Amino acid sequence: MTLLSVTDLTKEYQSKKAVKAISFSFEENRCIALLGPNGAGKTTVLRTLAGLLKPTSGTISFKGYKPNEDIRSLIGYLPQYPVFHDWMTGLEFLIYSGQLANMTKHEAYERADELLERVGIADAKKLNIGKYSGGMKQRLGIAQAIIHRPKLLMLDEPVSSLDPIGRREVLTLMEELKKEMTILFSTHILGDAEEVSDELLLLRNGEIIESGRMADLREKYQTAGITLTFHSDLEKYKEELHALPSVRSAYIEREKIIVSADNLEKARLEILQMAIKNHWPLTSFAINRASLEEMFMKVVAE
Amino acid sequence: MDINWAMIAPLFVIQGLLLIFALLDWAKAEDYRGSKWMWLFIIIFISMVGPVLYFLFGRKR
Amino acid sequence: MQWMTLLKKELIENWRNRKFIWVPLVFILLAIMEPLSTYYMPEILDAVGGLPEGTVLDMPELPPGDVLMLSLAQFSSLGVLLIVLLSMGTIAGERKSGVAELILVKPVSYTNYITAKWLALFILVFIAFLLGLAGGFYYTTILFGELPMSAFFYTLLFYSLWLAFVVTISIFYNTIFNSPGLVAFASIATIILMSVITQVFGHVLDWSPNQISAYLSQMMVEETVSKDLIATGLTTAGMTIILLVLSVIMFKRKELAN
Numbered sequence: 307m308t309l310l311s312v313t314d315l316t317k318e319y320q321s322k323k324a325v326k327a328i329s330f331s332f333e334e335n336r337c338i339a340l341l342g343p344n345g346a347g348k349t350t351v352l353r354t355l356a357g358l359l360k361p362t363s364g365t366i367s368f369k370g371y372k373p374n375e376d377i378r379s380l381i382g383y384l385p386q387y388p389v390f391h392d393w394m395t396g397l398e399f400l401i402y403s404g405q406l407a408n409m410t411k412h413e414a415y416e417r418a419d420e421l422l423e424r425v426g427i428a429d430a431k432k433l434n435i436g437k438y439s440g441g442m443k444q445r446l447g448i449a450q451a452i453i454h455r456p457k458l459l460m461l462d463e464p465v466s467s468l469d470p471i472g473r474r475e476v477l478t479l480m481e482e483l484k485k486e487m488t489i490l491f492s493t494h495i496l497g498d499a500e501e502v503s504d505e506l507l508l509l510r511n512g513e514i515i516e517s518g519r520m521a522d523l524r525e526k527y528q529t530a531g532i533t534l535t536f537h538s539d540l541e542k543y544k545e546e547l548h549a550l551p552s553v554r555s556a557y558i559e560r561e562k563i564i565v566s567a568d569n570l571e572k573a574r575l576e577i578l579q580m581a582i583k584n585h586w587p588l589t590s591f592a593i594n595r596a597s598l599e600e601m602f603m604k605v606v607a608e
Numbered sequence: 609m610d611i612n613w614a615m616i617a618p619l620f621v622i623q624g625l626l627l628i629f630a631l632l633d634w635a636k637a638e639d640y641r642g643s644k645w646m647w648l649f650i651i652i653f654i655s656m657v658g659p660v661l662y663f664l665f666g667r668k669r
Numbered sequence: 670m671q672w673m674t675l676l677k678k679e680l681i682e683n684w685r686n687r688k689f690i691w692v693p694l695v696f697i698l699l700a701i702m703e704p705l706s707t708y709y710m711p712e713i714l715d716a717v718g719g720l721p722e723g724t725v726l727d728m729p730e731l732p733p734g735d736v737l738m739l740s741l742a743q744f745s746s747l748g749v750l751l752i753v754l755l756s757m758g759t760i761a762g763e764r765k766s767g768v769a770e771l772i773l774v775k776p777v778s779y780t781n782y783i784t785a786k787w788l789a790l791f792i793l794v795f796i797a798f799l800l801g802l803a804g805g806f807y808y809t810t811i812l813f814g815e816l817p818m819s820a821f822f823y824t825l826l827f828y829s830l831w832l833a834f835v836v837t838i839s840i841f842y843n844t845i846f847n848s849p850g851l852v853a854f855a856s857i858a859t860i861i862l863m864s865v866i867t868q869v870f871g872h873v874l875d876w877s878p879n880q881i882s883a884y885l886s887q888m889m890v891e892e893t894v895s896k897d898l899i900a901t902g903l904t905t906a907g908m909t910i911i912l913l914v915l916s917v918i919m920f921k922r923k924e925l926a927n
Contacts, residue, residue: 356774358925379776389767391678393685405674406775436638450771611712615812618804619701626694633687656698663691664754 308369309334309488310458315364317350324350326512332505337484339499340492342509348492349386352460356383379407382451386462388443392436396427396446399435400453407454421449425479441472448479459483461491465498477502496602524598532565532573535590543586550576623656630659639668672781679789688793692755696801699747703739704808707731733813734889740805741828741882744798749835753856756790756839758849765847773925783840783917790836798832799825823894824885830905831881835860837912844920878905
């Protein structure tokens with residue numbers, strides 16, 4: 307069941323197009339990573355979905371709501387650099403956030419207490435936010451975003467400013483939250499996206515250049531190959547390799563011959579058999595797999 | 609005409625209160641626009657206007 | 670419910686940052702300095718010692734109504750300046766710092782947000798004005814002679830309308846500009862411009878909000894509330910409401926993130 311669908315969303319700032327007619331949709335209870343280099347338009351997309359920016363054109367439809375209707379009660383949002391009222395305590399701010407989302411004071415209080423515990427800042431709940439560290443603010447930011455149990459949680463670069471430990475904790479928390487709500491988060495680090503998300507939207511220069519399920523993309527971009535090293539006569543072996551039915555292509559790169567195959571298992575068997583039969587002076591034989599990372603780097607560098 | 613000091617006393621009391629509240633806030637505040645000690649001088653030495661300037665501009669929100 | 674949450678947050682903020690203490694104190698000071706300094710002017714001049722031997726000071730005895738108007742004049746200049754400076758960041762500052770991004774992404778009604786801000790500011794200004802006026806009134810009556818209590822209440826009522834209008838001007842510019850400095854500048858410029866226009870076209874702009882002080886002064890002398898004062902009060906209230914509605918509209922149209 308589609309939770310949110312975006313059609314031809316465009317956002318212009320003073321005639322500069324930050325987001326160019328993008329369309330995408332996702333289903334309930336998924337975790338979607340909006341991946342892209344800095345300046346790709348990730349923040350603009352999230353802010354537009356959150357209602358903080360008005361789309362120049364295009365529609366945003368939430369399940370059960372009219373296109374472009376006010377859906378703020380259904381979403382939780384954490385900006386990249388959250389700023390709070392420093393004079394409030396963490397607990398006060400959460401209760402305030404909850405009440406703004408139309409919870410009763412009592413409900414908001416109970417939920418705030420529970421969330422402070424859950425994000426691990428319960429000890430500091432009576433402390434003014436002005437005294438919080440960056441990591442504590444990030445946790446408080448997540449707590450305020452989910453206080454009203456939104457259907458869709460949007461996080462803008464939730465882990466990029468954290469140290470490795472903080473990063474791990476937030477990723478673990480996201481892993482848990484995935485079970486309760488749909489998460490859409492932006493990141494410029496593929497590793498973070500691979501770690502928690504089920505789906506990927508790859509954004510560059512305001513356009514979606516690739517999208518899909520994580521597993522599908524991995525498969526799509528996985529180019530398996532076999533690398534063989536010889537001391538001499540590379541041309542000759544290359545021709546012989548080409549003749550094998552399982553080999554799709556073979557080319558020479560310095561001392562090596564790189565072979566790509568559709569069926570890696572079959573190719574390996576055929577090549578090894580031939581090597582033994584013909585007494586090839588092989589110095590190395592290796593199987594390599596290209597990853598999503600290479601695809602990402604290639605796409606981003608283009 | 610003699611000056612009735614009882615009449616003028618409230619003026620000084622209020623100015624004093626303003627000064628005290630400004631100093632209390634100054635001592636507790638953490639973030640200042642400009643230097644912390646500059647604000648102390650302004651609060652103390654510019655009567656009445658100093659504390660007001662401090663309250664308006666001295667602290668970061 | 671949500672409106673009360675927003676209002677309460679503003680009131681608590683004004684309490685914690687001490688605005689509820691220092692703003693009334695300043696208003697009281699502004700108001701009581703006038704009758705005191707006017708009354709003790711000969712002594713002050715004497716103490717300064719700037720008077721040559723033999724100068725005869727002929728200070729006219731001021732009627733109490735005029736003295737109270739002197740206090741009001743302080744509110745009209747320094748008081749208004751203070752109100753503008755106090756309120757210049759109430760929305761613009763929240764937007765500039767980025768807090769607004771967290772607040773307005775919650776299902777907050779823009780009308781609630783603006784009107785709660787407005788009322789919180791007006792409550793602060795009204796309390797300061799009430800205490801200041803009471804102080805000024807007290808000193809005026811004991812130093813310069815009795816004034817009817819009605820003079821106090823009418824001044825409180827009609828001048829509050831003017832102050833509410835000033836608050837609304839600031840709120841209006843808060844919804845337009847993201848920079849508190851710009852809000853203060855535009856508010857002051859507007860008030861000065863209105864006063865100039867009222868002076869130049871005074872003969873046609875009988876009920877301009879800037880006339881409230883003049884009609885109050887007239888009331889002190891004549892001891893009756895003139896039709897002009899009531900009409901000016903109603904005009905001011907009307908303009909306040911219109912400007913407040915405009916503020917909400919402007920705020921809805923503006924994008925909340927920068």
